[in-house]
Amino acid sequence: MSSGFKILRRDFTSRGRLGAFPTIHGTFKTPVFMPVGTQATVKAMTPEELEDLGVEIILCNAYHLHLRPGAHVIKELGGLHGFMNWKGPILTDSGGFQVFSLTPLRRITEEGVTFRSHVDGELLFLDPEGAVRLQFDLGADIAMCLDECIPYGAPPRYVEESTMRTIRWASRSKAAASSLQGMALFGIVQGGTDLDLRRRSAQALVDMDFHGYAIGGLAVGESLQERLDMVEAAMEVLPEDRPRYLMGIGLPEDLVTFVGMGGDMFDCVVPTRCARTGLLFTHDGRVDIRHSEHARSNKPLDELCGCYTCRNYTRAYLRHLHMCKEILGVRLNTIHNLHYYMELMAELRKAIEDNRLAQYQRDFFNNRDTDGWDNTQWDRKEGQD
């Protein structure tokens, strides 16, 4: 099976690579950051604004959309593309992470997972075949296998049992997707912090031949060193000619690091969620716009930034909007943070093209305060954007 993924260039100074992934809704360049649009909207943004920022692919969430408004409703209305008016590629998460992080009650069996809706408490059941069908009905360009995202610190025996079950679920997912046209399917490597299990998980998926491979179970509480090791173990096994997607990653520091290890695809709620809490990414590091030091500042948020927000508004105005809980504040912050992320990815792609990714990484880490990078405060907890 060919995924259509093409590697266009390799960086000689790292394991970074430049690629292109074609879908019927257009080709996206890798390494790519996918903004999260859980409920068929990247919070506070229109599709046109995303396009203007250079966003090429977004992520939506099968679990949330299954609950509201229902995949059948979205299918009737032309799939996610018609429903939300986004014309580019869409990757959908299978819902596994949300089932395991959001729902109050759940029971996992070999067959699938029974859980209660976090919206209205309805008892629901999801199995690997259903998750594939759900994503197909949503009109996903790339679907993910149903997996279990193992909690950090789970007992070794549970980690192994769960990882093996996720592998069996991947096999069932692949069989279910075999008759569905136009949708790529990615397997998800699990294995917790057990590096040997990570390698076995990756190998089992590679043997099944997916269009791409995700590394799951990251950013759930592990230390930075553990995370690096977990990614490294999977990378040793995953094939060169398929995209590698690091789910739920990450902070700017993560992106710079993992692109150098051969990561191709990333998604994270950090830029959009932090925008809503007033935490903003700049070339000088992070700015908490709530701080009183910005109350009278007529400076733009980031003097090196060319985004709409930085071209038109002061820190004082952004702080005012945030303190007054004004929607425009969320909009301006989101535009800025997403612009920062998209620019960072463009710089990383350019550095690969120019064979200077290692140098870029050194400069990046030398020029900033990375306090808090190795810190679980940033980890995913809720499976919502």
Add this chain to the structure above:
Amino acid sequence: MSSGFKILRRDFTSRGRLGAFPTIHGTFKTPVFMPVGTQATVKAMTPEELEDLGVEIILCNAYHLHLRPGAHVIKELGGLHGFMNWKGPILTDSGGFQVFSLTPLRRITEEGVTFRSHVDGELLFLDPEGAVRLQFDLGADIAMCLDECIPYGAPPRYVEESTMRTIRWASRSKAAASSLQGMALFGIVQGGTDLDLRRRSAQALVDMDFHGYAIGGLAVGESLQERLDMVEAAMEVLPEDRPRYLMGIGLPEDLVTFVGMGGDMFDCVVPTRCARTGLLFTHDGRVDIRHSEHARSNKPLDELCGCYTCRNYTRAYLRHLHMCKEILGVRLNTIHNLHYYMELMAELRKAIEDNRLAQYQRDFFNNRDTDGWDNTQWDRKEGQD
């Protein structure tokens, strides 16, 4: 004193008139609807989006901006125009309505009003001179005199005392503004439901010669007939060559009615606030987007509407966004409702130009269900947008 206001055309079928009011930030055409941007932002909208909708002047609120971030801060940062990046004219409300509707404790004396901030409880004092200065520091193109908005149903004796005090405050406001360049000042007619007092209030202000005249104390609980009578009484006295501003008005039905009685300027939170609660204005009447009948509707909100929302999204998607409390839903609803209001005003101006406003009014009321127009549920309660 000349306000620079010019009447360009009169409708022979009504008392409607077409005018133009010049300010140093540009000339706006009347009759005009001013979207409300209480806290230096029309909720959920960028200045460019307002411009695209044809908005020519917005209203900001001196009381709210005095509390947060403070008029001195906004002054330092280039006034409201620089602060919020809106290039057109700005009218500021003096803060009187907010002091009387929002603050938990207040004491009115001849000198001014002492009140507690609704944000942090700080004890504050505002007098007519201070309110003028505040609005000048904010960089208002049009400032309003400090007035007391009399509660509906107040005892006749209180109504008279308050109205007379508001007249004395207008005189002090005018004196305070005499040395301030580039800012127009409007007096505000009060008088409650007492029509004779309304006339006396209007006459006293006319004798002082303001750049324009507002009719205040509307939409606070009075019946439709009372409101019509209150406006009529003031209109009898106000001069033809000055703009008449109906504060806090109104619903589309109000705009169509009062433009025909010679109203020139209007502001109301209805289009923006209703957008946030999912109540939308269409050519078929009002649509509550929460209703389940829209859950699978692939129709645009309003098939006769050319706004961004109606061109690109279905009722099903708007309902989904609303049910999920997504910011994009508020944005799309606000764009639609403001577009509806701006189109309505453009149609009213065109009808005046074509000498057919009376016919326009008949068609407007014949083609719609106006249930609920004569209903105090729409009245202003909080002095916030």
